[in-house]
Amino acid sequence: MKEIFKHSLIVRGLTAAAGWIDRQWRKSWLALALTGSGVARGGSLAGKIGHGVHEGLWRVFHALRLDRLSEGSVFTKEFFWLGLTVFLAPLLPTMAVLALALIAMGSVALGYARDRGRRAMYSPVKKWFVAYGLVYAVSAAFSLALESTAKAALMTVTFALFAVAMLDTHRTCADGKRLVTLLVAGGTLVAGYGILQAVLGGETSAKWIDERLFSDISTRVYSTLDNPNILSEYLLLIIPLGVALAVNARTANGRIAALFATAVMVGCMFLTWSRAGWVGLLAELALFLVLMDRRFLLPGLLCAAVGVAALPQGILDRLLSVGSMADSSAYYRFSIWTGTMRMLRDCWLAGVGPGAFSVIYPQYSLNAAIAKHAHNLYFQLMCDSGVLGILTFGGLVGSALRAAVGAISRGAEKERRVLLLALLSGVAGFLLQSVAEYSFYNYRVMLVFFIVIGLIGALSARETEGTA
Numbered sequence: 349m350k351e352i353f354k355h356s357l358i359v360r361g362l363t364a365a366a367g368w369i370d371r372q373w374r375k376s377w378l379a380l381a382l383t384g385s386g387v388a389r390g391g392s393l394a395g396k397i398g399h400g401v402h403e404g405l406w407r408v409f410h411a412l413r414l415d416r417l418s419e420g421s422v423f424t425k426e427f428f429w430l431g432l433t434v435f436l437a438p439l440l441p442t443m444a445v446l447a448l449a450l451i452a453m454g455s456v457a458l459g460y461a462r463d464r465g466r467r468a469m470y471s472p473v474k475k476w477f478v479a480y481g482l483v484y485a486v487s488a489a490f491s492l493a494l495e496s497t498a499k500a501a502l503m504t505v506t507f508a509l510f511a512v513a514m515l516d517t518h519r520t521c522a523d524g525k526r527l528v529t530l531l532v533a534g535g536t537l538v539a540g541y542g543i544l545q546a547v548l549g550g551e552t553s554a555k556w557i558d559e560r561l562f563s564d565i566s567t568r569v570y571s572t573l574d575n576p577n578i579l580s581e582y583l584l585l586i587i588p589l590g591v592a593l594a595v596n597a598r599t600a601n602g603r604i605a606a607l608f609a610t611a612v613m614v615g616c617m618f619l620t621w622s623r624a625g626w627v628g629l630l631a632e633l634a635l636f637l638v639l640m641d642r643r644f645l646l647p648g649l650l651c652a653a654v655g656v657a658a659l660p661q662g663i664l665d666r667l668l669s670v671g672s673m674a675d676s677s678a679y680y681r682f683s684i685w686t687g688t689m690r691m692l693r694d695c696w697l698a699g700v701g702p703g704a705f706s707v708i709y710p711q712y713s714l715n716a717a718i719a720k721h722a723h724n725l726y727f728q729l730m731c732d733s734g735v736l737g738i739l740t741f742g743g744l745v746g747s748a749l750r751a752a753v754g755a756i757s758r759g760a761e762k763e764r765r766v767l768l769l770a771l772l773s774g775v776a777g778f779l780l781q782s783v784a785e786y787s788f789y790n791y792r793v794m795l796v797f798f799i800v801i802g803l804i805g806a807l808s809a810r811e812t813e814g815t816a
Contacts, residue, residue, distance in 0.1 A: 491701020580625025
């Protein structure tokens with residue numbers, strides 16, 4: 349069947365059409381202006397603008413003799429500030445994380461100002477980050493509720509540019525592994541605090557549990573992220589990285605530490621009682637194992653069947669309630685999605701502006717289902733910035749996927765390949781849960797997602813190949 353499909357006239361025709369479109373794009377003036385004509389991207393429009401900014405920054409810096417003033421300063425330690433932001437992103441308040449991100453970006457800018465010969469790492473992912481930030485900035489300028497827009501736009505643009513700065517500082521596979529280790533360390537602390545909440549009986553809002561169906565659930569943990577569903581989204585990005593560190597560990601102690609961190613995060617994931625989170629976790633772990641080795645497929649299916657049969661009745665009931673309209677949260681989401689689609693009929697092209705959803709949505713809501721967001725990442729992106737917003741987001745994720753597949757197909761060494769597969773699996777699980785949640789409602793989770801996408805771009809770049 350595979351060979352018949354491969355050689356069918358329909359598939360051959362579609363392949364030929366796609367190839368022709370790709371060749372025409374590569375020869376077009378727009379493609380040449382944006383990307384340059386060869387592998388070296390210095391001749392592209394973006395490259396020329398970047399080089400001009402770099403040259404101007406260097407001249408001003410040295411004309412004011414700031415090079416001597418900054419010598420030995422802690423603000424020249426770029427990787428320190430980037431790593432500190434990566435580690436503390438889920439642990440500190442949002443505004444403190446924003447301040448750290450700005451300091452890290454300033455440190456990278458200082459590095460360029462001090463070194464005239466420094467060249468930025470090329471990665472297609474960087475351009476999509478810049479495009480995404482630009483779309484949000486323009487959407488904010490034309491928002492239908494300007495007073496509600498400033499913070500959302502500031503956070504989105506700043507955190508997207510932080511990922512660009514991280515890409516420019518990341519140079520080796522060892523750098524990527526250190527950042528992944530910091531992500532896992534932060535995730536372990538967050539998960540440990542969540543487990544402590546369960547042990548001590550932390551407060552649980554009534555809106556998080558339908559007491560008619562799940563009266564046996566007394567606590568849903570939320571740790572430092574204020575909401576159990578948001579916590580589960582964050583953990584989806586980090587758990588596969590713990591598995592990757594265990595696979596890549598070179599010592600028994602390192603493997604034990606990575607497995608312990610992973611176990612703590614998985615335990616916390618169950619205590620969130622997030623059904624979408626559980627489904628995303630199963631999907632991403634299955635994807636990671638199968639991509640690592642196809643021989644995991646059959647044992648994985650058997651383990652999944654046995655695991656489901658062995659689940660406690662409370663967890664099984666919770667899983668089986670996914671999509672049931674008898675559950676108030678499922679009915680609530682359905683009502684919000686219906687009202688959101690009504691709103692998008694009027695503003696699908698440009699959206700209503702970042703942060704303006706809660707102001708405009710009440711005009712379209714059903715059954716008094718008032719909400720601060722769309723409870724769906726993709727609907728929310730459309731509401732925030734219209735068609736361009738969802739297209740640039742798709743381009744960002746697609747460019748990361750393409751870069752990773754390219755690096756793996758070029759024969760990336762095992763350690764880097766395992767990290768890339770873990771990062772991709774985390775993104776897949778996150779995007780799956782995002783069907784039922786607005787995953788960027790917490791800006792720190794948005795930053796962690798951008799960091800993960802940035803790491804995919806950095807580890808996929810040719811400059812990191814062969815380094816460890």
